[in-house]
Amino acid sequence: MAERLDELVGLYRGVTIGTFHRFCLNLLQDEEYAYRLIGEAERMILMRELSQHQLSSTQQRQYLDKISKYKQKSLLPDQLEDEDDEQFVKLYQAYERTLHQEELYDLEDLLLQSIQLLEQDPSLCHQLQLRFRSIHVDDYQDINEAQYRLLRLLVSPENDLCVAGDADQSIFGFRGGAPTYLRHFEQDFSFAGRPARRFTLWRNYRSPxxxxxxxxxxxxxxxxxxxxxxxxxxxxxxxxxxxxxxxxxxxxxxxxxxxxxxxxxxxxxxxxxxxxxxxxxxxxxxxxxxxxxxxxxxxxxxxxxxxxxxxISIPEKLPELRLFLALLRYLSPPHGDWLALYELFSTWPHLSAMTFPQIQALRSQHPHLTPDDCLAHAPEWFALGPKLSQEAKKLRELIRSMRASIQTASAKEFLEQHLSQMEDMLDERWVPGKETRILLYERAAATPFFSDFLQHLLLEEDPDPYIxxxxxxxxxxxxxxxxxxxxxxxxxxxxxxxxxxxxxxxxxxxxxxxxxxxxxxxxxxxxxxxxxxxxxxxxxxxxxxxxxxxxxxxxxxxxxxxxxxxxxxxxxxxxxxxx
Missing domain, CATH: 3.40.50.300 (P-loop containing nucleotide triphosphate hydrolases)
Structure with a gap:
């Protein structure tokens, strides 16, 4: 979109371009909300542990998809009047409670928290209405309830809204999208003296x-x-x-x-x-x-x-990325990340003996314990033998090396250096292969900074799908x-x-x-x-x-x-x- 805008009107700096999720992430960061975004792998870990390993992988995925669909409809656990699955409701409650305790957001929380922020702060909401004098939404036929609520907050009689949509191209029902909002556009966004208008674009400029x-x-x-x-x-x-x-x-x-x-x-x-x-x-x-x-x-x-x-942010699609993505997520906070550490212990060769309940028990005994502390003292705290202690040491060395280069290396340089390092340390099945590396390098070329690169992966965004x-x-x-x-x-x-x-x-x-x-x-x-x-x-x-x-x-x-x-x-x- 940025490339096309640049071709049409020239300089586009200052124009905010992004998905709903990207817009909300930037808004929350601007308002200094310190919660961290988690990816699908971490959500799976969380559901697996909250269910005490009683659910199959398929059931875990189904429950997580169900949670996402409810959030897309702006429905939290205490608002589920028609939900008959008591186990699901309890897990949804535990899931939300854990996210809050760990100061984490999942993808749909970005919209829900932004909506809550603007509803509770009318002054900030008005500032955004004045800042964004013209708002444009593509593929409006695929927006969901949460995205619709956000737009209603951002649009006022003082700014303009232009949407493009075709009900015949509504294909994201599985994400909560519905063409209903497109059909009701005139009703929703007409103001006194400024009725909404519909224009029909009947010429097709693509297909024969x-x-x-x-x-x-x-x-x-x-x-x-x-x-x-x-x-x-x-x-x-x-x-x-x-x-x-x-x-x-x-x-x-x-x-x-x-x-x-x-x-x-x-x-x-x-x-x-x-x-x-x-x-x-x-x-x-x-x-x-x-x-x-x-x-x-x-x-x-x-x-x-x-x-x-x-x-490439979904490990189920590219399993060989699971370990590498866990490493990237672990590096995001200054002293490590607990959910990423659980994932590292379960994917790094021979370290699965350090289980979620053991680590949780350790955390309850030491409230100020950091993931780095846990990793540093793993051999003695978990009574690891010589072989496992050596594996824990290799993991610490890799993390230390990665952390040292985050501030100085570009995303592509970071990948080249540390994927090679992983090759030297691990069996090839634990390291992304050639085709996967090409995908990673392409993403890194479009996002030179490590933090942006990681966020693109977690947001399931392609920073430049036209590369x-x-x-x-x-x-x-x-x-x-x-x-x-x-x-x-x-x-x-x-x-x-x-x-x-x-x-x-x-x-x-x-x-x-x-x-x-x-x-x-x-x-x-x-x-x-x-x-x-x-x-x-x-x-x-x-x-x-x-x-x-x-x-x-x-x-x-x-x-x-x-x-x-x-x-x-x-x-x-x-x-x-x-x-």
């Missing part, structure tokens, strides 16, 4: 007309009184390719071969008469992580570099594709149980919108595919094409050669439009 026709057909059954019938400004040769393959390996091979043709067209191939593409122009959008292995394997086999674009070396294509989940655009988009796995992932009537509308968003990421070419059989959960399963594909099938022209391609277990259905 054939893509718009098909994507709008997918969502045509949804009720939306403000639906915009879009018209593309683009004319010329455009196509949608639909292929049906025998299995996921054939599908992956076809995708890789098409990519090779797009980036290196043969003079004998009809593709050569079209635009030549770079790998940075191409994205593969997937709906399930189960699709990734065969695609990654084939891309590697054909020597096609790729980048998996996903938040994309020309030598690699993007692999993105459908939800992570929001806000992006590519000349060429592949959408494999257009099958029932993938697209849509379930038959839930409550989620049907959002699944349709997600498919719509995925298709409209393309600026030129769109490839849709599904397979007859796929290896899932250890068995070969028959697959059916997505109901959404079946609904738009008639909009796809079928050339005569389709039958020949079908006999080879691959066929292409191409719709071509000429000027």
């Amino acid at each position: 007309e054939c893509v718009i026709d098909i994507s709008q057909q997918v969502i045509a059954s949804q009720s939306n009184q403000h639906r915009i019938i879009q018209t593309s400004i683009f004319s010329g040769l455009s196509n949608i390719t639909y292929l049906h393959t025998e299995d996921e390996h054939t599908e992956a091979r076809y995708i890789a071969e098409q990519i090779q043709q797009l980036i290196s067209p043969s003079t004998e191939d009809e593709v050569s008469t079209e635009t030549s593409y770079t790998l940075a122009d191409i994205a593969i959008l997937y709906s399930s992580n189960q699709q990734l292995p065969p695609i990654q394997k084939e891309l590697k086999r054909q020597g096609i570099p790729y980048r998996i674009a996903q938040p 994309q070396p020309a030598a690699r294509l993007s692999l993105r989940s459908l939800t992570a594709a929001k806000g992006t655009e590519y000349p060429v988009v592949f959408l494999p796995g257009c099958e029932e149980s993938f697209i849509p992932p379930s038959d839930s009537p409550e989620e049907e509308a959002e699944h349709r919108r997600l498919f719509y968003v995925g298709m409209t990421r393309t600026k030129s070419k769109l490839y849709l595919s599904h397979v007859k059989h796929r290896q899932l959960d250890g068995e070969r399963q028959s697959r059916s094409p997505s109901r959404y594909i079946q609904e738009v099938y008639d909009l796809l022209d079928t050339p005569d050669e389709a039958e020949e391609n079908r006999q080879q277990d691959i066929f292409s259905i191409i719709r071509t439009e000429e000027p």
Whole structure:
């Protein structure tokens, strides 16, 4: 957004640009709120210990997701009138109590605490209204209750609010987002003498007309009184390719071969008469992580570099980062962090003997004990043998070295130095691998200061999602594709149980919108595919094409050669439009 603003209007210094969470974090820091932000790994540790290891990892995650959803609705434990799960309510209460005792915020607390601050301090609220004379919100269809409440506090008759949104692109219901707020915008933000106004932007500046026709057909059954019938400004040769393959390996091979043709067209191939593409122009959008292995394997086999674009702050997605992120979080406070220390003891080789209850008991006996004290005296306090004492010493040395370089090294220099140090000290399974390091280096290049780098990881923010070396294509989940655009988009796995992932009537509308968003990421070419059989959960399963594909099938022209391609277990259905 900063880059685009700079291109459009020049100098943008002084303009506040960021997510709701980033805005709230800056506000709380400006007001000298000393609480520290925790990441998902620490939340998992906290839930695991509060439940006394009685919940599975899946149940812990479900409870944490439930807590986040309640907070997105601005509901704290004492406000849950309709919650029947008594165990959950007790854990939610204990979770909130522990965060307060440890002076910690989770992600959703940033909004809740900011709302509370502004509600309790009308003078500060008025100062912000005067400071931000013009407030702009993108993707307004995806805001949740807490974000809406914050906006109501920031907006007054004395400043302006401009939002952009499309109810047909509301895809973050799992985060509490709802298009309801977009529909009620005029009612919510009209003031005496200053009624809110709605402008319809009907020209599509991204996708070709054939893509718009098909994507709008997918969502045509949804009720939306403000639906915009879009018209593309683009004319010329455009196509949608639909292929049906025998299995996921054939599908992956076809995708890789098409990519090779797009980036290196043969003079004998009809593709050569079209635009030549770079790998940075191409994205593969997937709906399930189960699709990734065969695609990654084939891309590697054909020597096609790729980048998996996903938040790297969630250890469940990149397990090898768990130890390294715990080290980063431990370094944030001056004398260490207790939750990060628990994580270090459970992930550093051989130190899991120092358990949460033991450390809690030690803390109760010594109220002024710091995490650094605990780590320094671990061998004698926990009666560690020679081998474990040596491991504790290695951990202390690494932390001491890291802490010494925080003030002087850039984030990238810090990573290079200490990832190498970890390699010398630990088995490779405990150290981020090559692909993960590339992601870390890219993030560090966009945030030179260590504190900003760590906050970006904890906020699940990509400081510059457009950093994309020309030598690699993007692999993105459908939800992570929001806000992006590519000349060429592949959408494999257009099958029932993938697209849509379930038959839930409550989620049907959002699944349709997600498919719509995925298709409209393309600026030129769109490839849709599904397979007859796929290896899932250890068995070969028959697959059916997505109901959404079946609904738009008639909009796809079928050339005569389709039958020949079908006999080879691959066929292409191409719709071509000429000027």
